[in-house]
Amino acid sequence: MAAVKKSVSVKDVARLAGVSEQTVSRTVHDSPSVRPETKERVRAAMRELGYRSNFAGRSLRRGKFKTVGVAMFNITGTGNLDRMEGFAAAADKHGYAITLTKVDGHPYTLESASSRMSALPVDGMVVIMNRMPADFGTFEPLPGMQTVLVTMLEHPLCSTVDNDQFDCSRQVVEYLLGRGHKTVHFISCPERSLSGMRREEGWRETLRAHGIEPPRLVRGDWTAQSGYAAGQALAEDPTCTAIYASNDAMAYGCIRGLESCGRRVPEDVSVVGVDDSLGDIVPDRRLTTVRFDNKRVGMWAVDKIADADGGASGVEHMLIPGVLVEGDTVRDLC
Amino acid sequence: MAAVKKSVSVKDVARLAGVSEQTVSRTVHDSPSVRPETKERVRAAMRELGYRSNFAGRSLRRGKFKTVGVAMFNITGTGNLDRMEGFAAAADKHGYAITLTKVDGHPYTLESASSRMSALPVDGMVVIMNRMPADFGTFEPLPGMQTVLVTMLEHPLCSTVDNDQFDCSRQVVEYLLGRGHKTVHFISCPERSLSGMRREEGWRETLRAHGIEPPRLVRGDWTAQSGYAAGQALAEDPTCTAIYASNDAMAYGCIRGLESCGRRVPEDVSVVGVDDSLGDIVPDRRLTTVRFDNKRVGMWAVDKIADADGGASGVEHMLIPGVLVEGDTVRDLC
DNA sequence: TTGCACAATGGCAACGTTAACATTTGGGCG
DNA sequence: CGCCCAAATGTTAACGTTGCCATTGTGCAA
Numbered sequence: 178m179a180a181v182k183k184s185v186s187v188k189d190v191a192r193l194a195g196v197s198e199q200t201v202s203r204t205v206h207d208s209p210s211v212r213p214e215t216k217e218r219v220r221a222a223m224r225e226l227g228y229r230s231n232f233a234g235r236s237l238r239r240g241k242f243k244t245v246g247v248a249m250f251n252i253t254g255t256g257n258l259d260r261m262e263g264f265a266a267a268a269d270k271h272g273y274a275i276t277l278t279k280v281d282g283h284p285y286t287l288e289s290a291s292s293r294m295s296a297l298p299v300d301g302m303v304v305i306m307n308r309m310p311a312d313f314g315t316f317e318p319l320p321g322m323q324t325v326l327v328t329m330l331e332h333p334l335c336s337t338v339d340n341d342q343f344d345c346s347r348q349v350v351e352y353l354l355g356r357g358h359k360t361v362h363f364i365s366c367p368e369r370s371l372s373g374m375r376r377e378e379g380w381r382e383t384l385r386a387h388g389i390e391p392p393r394l395v396r397g398d399w400t401a402q403s404g405y406a407a408g409q410a411l412a413e414d415p416t417c418t419a420i421y422a423s424n425d426a427m428a429y430g431c432i433r434g435l436e437s438c439g440r441r442v443p444e445d446v447s448v449v450g451v452d453d454s455l456g457d458i459v460p461d462r463r464l465t466t467v468r469f470d471n472k473r474v475g476m477w478a479v480d481k482i483a484d485a486d487g488g489a490s491g492v493e494h495m496l497i498p499g500v501l502v503e504g505d506t507v508r509d510l511c
Numbered sequence: 512m513a514a515v516k517k518s519v520s521v522k523d524v525a526r527l528a529g530v531s532e533q534t535v536s537r538t539v540h541d542s543p544s545v546r547p548e549t550k551e552r553v554r555a556a557m558r559e560l561g562y563r564s565n566f567a568g569r570s571l572r573r574g575k576f577k578t579v580g581v582a583m584f585n586i587t588g589t590g591n592l593d594r595m596e597g598f599a600a601a602a603d604k605h606g607y608a609i610t611l612t613k614v615d616g617h618p619y620t621l622e623s624a625s626s627r628m629s630a631l632p633v634d635g636m637v638v639i640m641n642r643m644p645a646d647f648g649t650f651e652p653l654p655g656m657q658t659v660l661v662t663m664l665e666h667p668l669c670s671t672v673d674n675d676q677f678d679c680s681r682q683v684v685e686y687l688l689g690r691g692h693k694t695v696h697f698i699s700c701p702e703r704s705l706s707g708m709r710r711e712e713g714w715r716e717t718l719r720a721h722g723i724e725p726p727r728l729v730r731g732d733w734t735a736q737s738g739y740a741a742g743q744a745l746a747e748d749p750t751c752t753a754i755y756a757s758n759d760a761m762a763y764g765c766i767r768g769l770e771s772c773g774r775r776v777p778e779d780v781s782v783v784g785v786d787d788s789l790g791d792i793v794p795d796r797r798l799t800t801v802r803f804d805n806k807r808v809g810m811w812a813v814d815k816i817a818d819a820d821g822g823a824s825g826v827e828h829m830l831i832p833g834v835l836v837e838g839d840t841v842r843d844l845c
Numbered sequence: 846t847t848g849c850a851c852a853a854t855g856g857c858a859a860c861g862t863t864a865a866c867a868t869t870t871g872g873g874c875g
Numbered sequence: 876c877g878c879c880c881a882a883a884t885g886t887t888a889a890c891g892t893t894g895c896c897a898t899t900g901t902g903c904a905a
């Protein structure tokens with residue numbers, strides 16, 4: 178009955194290979210100052226013993242974890258999967274790992290996210306903000322812990338990154354005006370959504386910048402059902418030839434609502450959404466929409482932390498523009 | 512100019528509080544054998560110095576990380592977000608953290624996931640399998656590393672957990688037969704999908720178990736477009752009164768395809784999907800579908816690892832049934 | 846008074862790794 | 876032949892924490 182040793186350490190490998198612990202360490206890091214034949218001998222010993230370097234020992238010695246923490250108040254949320262893909266991709270690139278943590282949203286503060294992370298093996302942290310934390314203005318990141326917030330608001334002490342919601346609306350409105358539409362009607366979202374309100378501002382201000390007084394908006398609640406109702410309401414407005422909905426579900430609902438009143442899309446009315454979330458779900462339409470690069474948002478956040486770890490610091494704010502994807506729900510009036 | 516000390520350790524706290532390091536440690540863990548007033552003094556010192564316990568030191572000493580690694584070949588995939596929600600929730604419950612890693616799928620082996628994890632601070636690992644790894648049969652988990660696979664296949668050495676795809680089909684078929692339909696037509700998916708093929712088996716075997724020879728299936732490709740085509744094809748079959756599609760996108764496409772041929776849903780034909788992925792996207796239908804509890808799948812995996820850490824081991828295989836959600840796309844013929 | 850149990854705290858060592866410095870070896874060159 | 880340099884390897888200590896055991900103090904029964 179062989180006693181199972183708890184774990185294999187450099188000491189064991191060193192003994193078997195007949196070298197010092199330091200030489201083993203150097204071999205692990207592929208230092209050029211170890212003779213190739215010695216390296217081979219050490220590697221053979223590692224293989225034989227099944228050596229795996231111990232993360233805790235290394236981190237303790239080095240004072241670095243090579244890990245980025247991600248704090249989320251809600252895991253489930255549009256775009257989170259793509260963002261995580263970005264986190265993972267960037268982490269991989271830098272040789273980092275990602276530690277994911279769900280933070281209780283009561284209270285909804287950056288401080289609670291920060292203190293949660295402080296006990297974990299991370300060199301920096303990313304906080305995904307879905308709404309406005311109570312302490313946004315007063316929050317100070319932990320000393321030595323690079324902190325990046327995923328939000329479109331700017332913070333004096335933390336770098337921030339997010340999709341550019343304002344620019345998204347600008348693109349859509351200018352696209353529609355460029356197709357000869359005289360104005361653009363808007364289906365908004367509940368007022369508590371930060372990003373939704375920013376889209377609304379973009380719509381309003383872009384119209385004004387073109388000398389057009391924004392028409393009365395229709396307030397929706399993100400669901401296709403509310404878009405359907407909005408479509409029926411707007412079907413009666415003869416000045417309405419172009420509709421911009423705050424998301425794709427409402428855009429699709431709107432199309433069906435318009436059609437239920439006998440108005441055709443895009444022949445009579447053009448419709449544009451945001452999010453590119455319909456994917457393959459709808460068979461009869463290719464909705465014109467704006468696609469956001471959430472993966473890039475995630476990558477930027479982790480890149481920032483990894484770079485800061487290498488020396489360069491400095492607070493930065495990044496807004497990443499979306500791309501308008503042309504479908505077949507917009508008519509060119511020119 | 513105050514020199515910034517790298518980090519505050521128990522030693523610093525002990526000195527300031529006038530106690531030994533051990534007493535500080537005991538206070539951190541809220542040991543009952545420290546006088547309340549001493550504890551308070553130590554806590555005050557910790558606050559004053561901004562003490563945060565060092566993860567590496569603790570892990571090194573204890574030999575445990577209180578962390579579960581999650582290896583994914585593809586981050587983006589149906590249900591992954593819900594699974595992660597489950598990972599995070601269960602981890603939270605046990606005082607664990609989650610470390611997320613994207614594993615390169617070339618080659619697509621469990622070994623590559625395992626060796627990737629071995630260098631990270633984790634006590635156990637979860638691998639999300641999307642397809643069949645080349646080494647599924649021969650894989651051996653790392654000694655001392657509890658490994659759970661998210662797959663419906665059983666493994667001799669690793670615990671496994673996944674949605675019960677077979678039972679899902681059984682539920683749907685029996686539901687439709689129970690509503691008086693004489694048979695159930697099926698829209699399948701590409702043959703490379705493990706879970707899709709299992710759904711197909713479930714459909715076929717349940718029909719046979721009821722003495723019904725399965726009709727010829729229509730092969731789809733997960734998209735609504737393919738469902739649309741399938742709907743048009745099935746519209747001409749007078750024996751077809753009930754259709755079961757392998758996912759919701761195809762089910763919705765199928766409905767639109769049937770309608771384009773003048774057949775009404777559910778009056779003429781009943782349609783059922785799988786996944787509950789339409790959500791709020793479609794305004795005019797509440798699709799009858801099967802909802803999977805991916806969060807529970809995720810929780811089960813992490814629970815298993817945390818429990819194993821506490822002693823109980825043993826390989827287990829868990830299939831979690833979905834729930835049929837009634838919408839308004841099925842007609843009761845009875 | 847002594848002895849004993851128990852509560853509260855301290856001292857020491859070890860977890861696995863690696864930076865910094867020390868030592869040995871081999872070779873080229875004056 | 877002796878000197879010096881560079882390459883290769885070894886030795887020591889420290890990172891922060893906590894398990895184990897030793898020590899001190901306090902109250903109570905014999």
